[in-house]
Amino acid sequence: MKIAYIAAALALTSVTILYILLQSSPGALYILSNTAGPAFSLVPLLLVLYALTKQNLSFIKSARWLAFGFLLWSLGEVTYSFYALVLGVAIPFPSIADFFWLAGYPLVLVGMAVFLLQFRFAITRRSLSIALGVSTAATGLIAVFLVIPVTSISSDLMSNIIGLAYPIMDIALLYAPIVGMLLFRGGKLSQGWYWLALGAILFGFADILFSYLTAIGTYYSGHPLDVLYACGYICYGLSLCSQLKTFQG
Numbered sequence: 001m002k003i004a005y006i007a008a009a010l011a012l013t014s015v016t017i018l019y020i021l022l023q024s025s026p027g028a029l030y031i032l033s034n035t036a037g038p039a040f041s042l043v044p045l046l047l048v049l050y051a052l053t054k055q056n057l058s059f060i061k062s063a064r065w066l067a068f069g070f071l072l073w074s075l076g077e078v079t080y081s082f083y084a085l086v087l088g089v090a091i092p093f094p095s096i097a098d099f100f101w102l103a104g105y106p107l108v109l110v111g112m113a114v115f116l117l118q119f120r121f122a123i124t125r126r127s128l129s130i131a132l133g134v135s136t137a138a139t140g141l142i143a144v145f146l147v148i149p150v151t152s153i154s155s156d157l158m159s160n161i162i163g164l165a166y167p168i169m170d171i172a173l174l175y176a177p178i179v180g181m182l183l184f185r186g187g188k189l190s191q192g193w194y195w196l197a198l199g200a201i202l203f204g205f206a207d208i209l210f211s212y213l214t215a216i217g218t219y220y221s222g223h224p225l226d227v228l229y230a231c232g233y234i235c236y237g238l239s240l241c242s243q244l245k246t247f248q249g
Helices: 002-024 026-052 060-086 096-117 125-153 157-184 190-215 226-248
Strands: none
Touching: 002 026, 002 226, 026 060, 026 226, 060 096, 096 157, 125 157, 125 190, 157 190, 190 226
8 A cells, every 4th residue: 555655646746746837838738637637537447447357355346336437437537638639629518528427426326335235234324324414514515605606607507507416426425435434434444435535525626616617717727626636536546455455455
């Protein structure tokens, strides 16, 4: 895991520095923004595909669902970059890329649920209630700080619906990791769920900012918030590294 942490830290530090240094070079920043996304999305995808080669792992069924979900997310990144770099669409939103991204969420959520269901007899009502409470509170915050401002600024119904769908799906993804953290707290399996929760939170913040900045017309390819997406993908990757280490000893 130490190597994974070092590699993750180096990758995120490098891309963050590049985003900062290239803010005054729009052309290079545009290319960086539309290549970094697909590259970082490969991290969890390649790791889960590696996990699928380990047939003795107890989370193999979960990994299959995650693989399809991460594949769709990666296709979303590639499609978005295709629009931007090949078709010349500055901000491809909404686009076919959104179909891939949104379609990936339920599969990733099912993958988490399939793993947790193996321990369903140990899941307490208290854990479920806490997860539901956090999710409900997050939904309320999104309604107040995102739905109301965005709908008052933008009249594009389709863009609003798609833009708001992302943070809602992020909340759904956060529910399972909260249950997982409470279920495995103090154990070896807990670390992986911490990374999953952090990944969902980072994606949530990024999606909220993207929706708002797009609505007010200040988002651009290469905006610093793009780094949050890279961090989110890395967190999902570290979660898989943690699970692989635990089950392989």
